[in-house]
Amino acid sequence: MAQTLYEKLFSRHVIKENKDTYLIYIDRHLVHEVTSPQAFEGIKLANRKIWRTKSILAVPDHNVPTTNRVDGIEDPVSRIQIETLDKNCKDHGLNQFKMNDPRQGIVHVIGPEQGSTLPGMTIVCGDSHTSTHGAFGSLAMGIGTSEVEHVLTTQCLLIKKFKTMRIEVGGELTTGVTAKDVALSIIGLIGTAGGNGYAIEFTGNVIRSMSMENRMTLCNMAIEAGSRAGMIAVDQKTLDYLEGKPYSPKGALWNKAVIDWEKLVSDEGAAYDKCIEVDGCLIEPQVTWGTSPEMVISINEKIPNPKSFKDKTVQKDYQRALNYMDLKHGLFPNEISLDKVFIGSCTNSRIEDLRAAANIVRSKKVAKNIKLALVVPGSGLVKKAAENEGLDKIFIDAGFEWREPGCSMCLAMNADKLEPGERCASTSNRNFEGRQGQGGRTHLVSPEMAAAAAIYGKFTDIREIDGSN
Amino acid sequence: MDPIKRHTGIVIPIDRANIDTDAIIPKQFLKSVKRTGFGPNLFDEWRYLDHGEPEQDNSLRPLNTDFILNQERYLGGSVLVTRENFGCGSSREHAPWALLDFGIRVILASSFADIFYGNCFKNGILPVVLEEEIIDNIFTNTFRNIGYSLSIDLECQEVKHEELLLSNFEIDDFQKHCLINGLDHIGLTLKEKMAIETFEKEYYLKFPWLN
Numbered sequence: 189m190a191q192t193l194y195e196k197l198f199s200r201h202v203i204k205e206n207k208d209t210y211l212i213y214i215d216r217h218l219v220h221e222v223t224s225p226q227a228f229e230g231i232k233l234a235n236r237k238i239w240r241t242k243s244i245l246a247v248p249d250h251n252v253p254t255t256n257r258v259d260g261i262e263d264p265v266s267r268i269q270i271e272t273l274d275k276n277c278k279d280h281g282l283n284q285f286k287m288n289d290p291r292q293g294i295v296h297v298i299g300p301e302q303g304s305t306l307p308g309m310t311i312v313c314g315d316s317h318t319s320t321h322g323a324f325g326s327l328a329m330g331i332g333t334s335e336v337e338h339v340l341t342t343q344c345l346l347i348k349k350f351k352t353m354r355i356e357v358g359g360e361l362t363t364g365v366t367a368k369d370v371a372l373s374i375i376g377l378i379g380t381a382g383g384n385g386y387a388i389e390f391t392g393n394v395i396r397s398m399s400m401e402n403r404m405t406l407c408n409m410a411i412e413a414g415s416r417a418g419m420i421a422v423d424q425k426t427l428d429y430l431e432g433k434p435y436s437p438k439g440a441l442w443n444k445a446v447i448d449w450e451k452l453v454s455d456e457g458a459a460y461d462k463c464i465e466v467d468g469c470l471i472e473p474q475v476t477w478g479t480s481p482e483m484v485i486s487i488n489e490k491i492p493n494p495k496s497f498k499d500k501t502v503q504k505d506y507q508r509a510l511n512y513m514d515l516k517h518g519l520f521p522n523e524i525s526l527d528k529v530f531i532g533s534c535t536n537s538r539i540e541d542l543r544a545a546a547n548i549v550r551s552k553k554v555a556k557n558i559k560l561a562l563v564v565p566g567s568g569l570v571k572k573a574a575e576n577e578g579l580d581k582i583f584i585d586a587g588f589e590w591r592e593p594g595c596s597m598c599l600a601m602n603a604d605k606l607e608p609g610e611r612c613a614s615t616s617n618r619n620f621e622g623r624q625g626q627g628g629r630t631h632l633v634s635p636e637m638a639a640a641a642a643i644y645g646k647f648t649d650i651r652e653i654d655g656s657n
Numbered sequence: 658m659d660p661i662k663r664h665t666g667i668v669i670p671i672d673r674a675n676i677d678t679d680a681i682i683p684k685q686f687l688k689s690v691k692r693t694g695f696g697p698n699l700f701d702e703w704r705y706l707d708h709g710e711p712e713q714d715n716s717l718r719p720l721n722t723d724f725i726l727n728q729e730r731y732l733g734g735s736v737l738v739t740r741e742n743f744g745c746g747s748s749r750e751h752a753p754w755a756l757l758d759f760g761i762r763v764i765l766a767s768s769f770a771d772i773f774y775g776n777c778f779k780n781g782i783l784p785v786v787l788e789e790e791i792i793d794n795i796f797t798n799t800f801r802n803i804g805y806s807l808s809i810d811l812e813c814q815e816v817k818h819e820e821l822l823l824s825n826f827e828i829d830d831f832q833k834h835c836l837i838n839g840l841d842h843i844g845l846t847l848k849e850k851m852a853i854e855t856f857e858k859e860y861y862l863k864f865p866w867l868n
Contacts, residue, residue: 203849203852203853203856204852206831207830207831208829209829211846211849211852211853213853213856213857213860222688222749223748223749223750225690226691226692226750229692234843236843236847239853250687251688265688265689265711265712268690269688269690272690306866306867308864308867309867314748314750315747315748316746316747316748316772332749332750332753332772332776332779333692333750334750334776334779334780334842335775335776335779337843338842338843338846341843342853343853343857344846344849344853346831346845348829380675380742380745381675381741381742381745381768381770384768384769384770384771414742414745414771415771441865441866442866444865444866445864445866448864480675480677482675501674501740501741502674504673505673505674505675508673599679599684599747601685601687601688608708618679618747620677620679620680620746621679621680621702622679622680622683623684626683626708
């Protein structure tokens with residue numbers, strides 16, 4: 189029978205089935221400092237062992253400072269959490285990139301970068317943006333800390349099957365439109381609960397044309413549409429990206445793997461529970477205006493009137509969002525003035541993101557009203573690559589700050605945050621209340637749109653300025 | 658994990674859709690390496706007027722008296738009623754830890770985000786999906802009647818107000834069994850040790866590049 193990619197990935201990992209609960213095998217476990225300490229503690233208390241230490245790659249990313257790392261971590265609570273990860277990794281003999289390792293970075297950037305993420309794998313991490321890794325034809329999903337402990341000790345998860353959704357993005361993207369805009373427009377279309385209970389497979393010409401980094405951006409945001417697992421079938425781009433990566437298979441094993449990986453596509457005629465078609469030609473640069481990623485409009489659209497929605501709960505929530513954001517319906521994004529700009533996060537901090545942003549910024553200056561414009565590369569290796577290309581100089585000359593890698597102002601667990609009332613153009617993934625700092629106001633955009641916002645001090649249609657290709 | 662068979666408690670209504678886990682427990686409290694002590698910081702940014710930080714004496718902080726959790730009539734409440742897509746966003750299990758630490762044992766909503774929903778069961782919290790209409794009804798009754806309480810019977814899959822049946826609900830048999838008996842999933846899975854080992858042998862023969 190014709191199978192979807194999800195069904196192929198799922199079935200090869202099933203150990204046991206009991207009614208509709210499955211025991212599935214996990215290949216790769218990515219670990220960071222925030223969601224793991226309680227799991228390691230649980231293992232210790234129950235006197236259990238780690239099942240397969242070599243399945244684990246650990247890295248501190250959420251709490252790490254992006255400046256003055258040589259001085260260590262100033263915040264004592266953050267320091268304890270990172271030291272706890274160091275100790276747990278040492279005690280159990282786990283592969284960890286410590287804070288000052290040149291390979292350190294955001295867990296969802298370093299996995300693929302190292303070839304630790306491979307097609308056909310089940311990949312978990314105590315982080316919802318694990319969906320990122322689905323870009324490689326893998327089944328990757330975020331889990332809670334109890335499940336982190338479960339995977340550490342059993343190498344398995346107890347899970348139900350997801351329903352399957354295909355989102356086909358046809359046509360071609362127009363100039364200035366990015367994977368981030370595709371993600372945001374899909375979330376706007378199906379809502380933040382639209383993917384609940386589903387694994388989403390992205391297909392279509394636009395997806396096939398995307399680079400691996402762009403595919404990661406798209407799969408990363410699947411969770412913002414409610415789906416734990418976004419995924420994209422394997423093609424030549426997947427193989428080209430992975431070949432020669434430090435942990436990718438080599439030689440004869442590589443050849444053998446490739447034969448298997450090429451099968452990781454949905455079969456012709458495979459049935460999905462739900463299919464959605466999107467015309468890529470119609471997608472425009474997106475800007476979120478509210479406190480949920482589904483509250484999103486195109487750069488040339490007005491912020492909607494809450495009263496234009498039928499549902500009373502929606503009306504109330506949209507009005508509450510406008511109040512929090514200190515905005516009025518009817519405003520266009522280019523009427524919104526900004527205080528800070530953040531280019532980074534597991535969504536948009538890879539080399540192509542930085543190149544695209546640098547192209548906009550080159551030979552220009554950050555607007556006077558922007559108090560802080562930050563570039564936080566996704567990993568030490570991304571940072572180094574960018575510096576080799578001179579991107580750091582372009583950003584610094586324009587007035588940006590060039591920082592050390594980590595999650596930074598995506599969730600503001602370290603010192604990088606918004607002050608109450610500050611408004612930020614951000615390339616991250618969540619615009620929830622207080623996400624980037626209590627009282628802070630977040631607008632999600634692509635790296636190009638964030639770069640342009642820094643230069644003009646407000647949102648600007650990047651299609652109308654230089655460097656937007 | 659404390660089992661739940663039947664639970665009766667005062668209902669706390671939070672009339673809002675898409676409540677995310679950042680709102681349930683803000684990031685600064687995620688720096689803790691413990692599972693407990695998050696209760697005083699549940700909904701921290703909505704509950705207090707100042708900015709909260711870990712290891713603060715929360716009893717000295719100015720309360721937002723408009724927020725539901727601070728209203729006297731809901732004190733001691735243990736059944737949360739809310740709207741669609743509760744618990745969306747981050748996978749942080751600190752969210753159910755905070756709810757449990759505060760005293761919430763049952764959450765009623767028209768839908769839940771997937772990761773949060775699973776995390777609840779691991780911590781002895783029962784998430785119950787009810788029709789929008791029933792949720793509307795519970796909101797109305799809760800706002801109208803001080804001390805309005807509900808009984809949630811997991812064994813019979815019923816939500817009752819006193820003896821009046823408001824709704825039945827669906828729940829996965831396995832999750833129900835674990836919650837009623839307070840079972841640890843890891844303990845259950847480790848009983849399958851042999852099956853996992855057998856699987857592994859075959860698996861790595863077939864996919865040697867993963868070994």
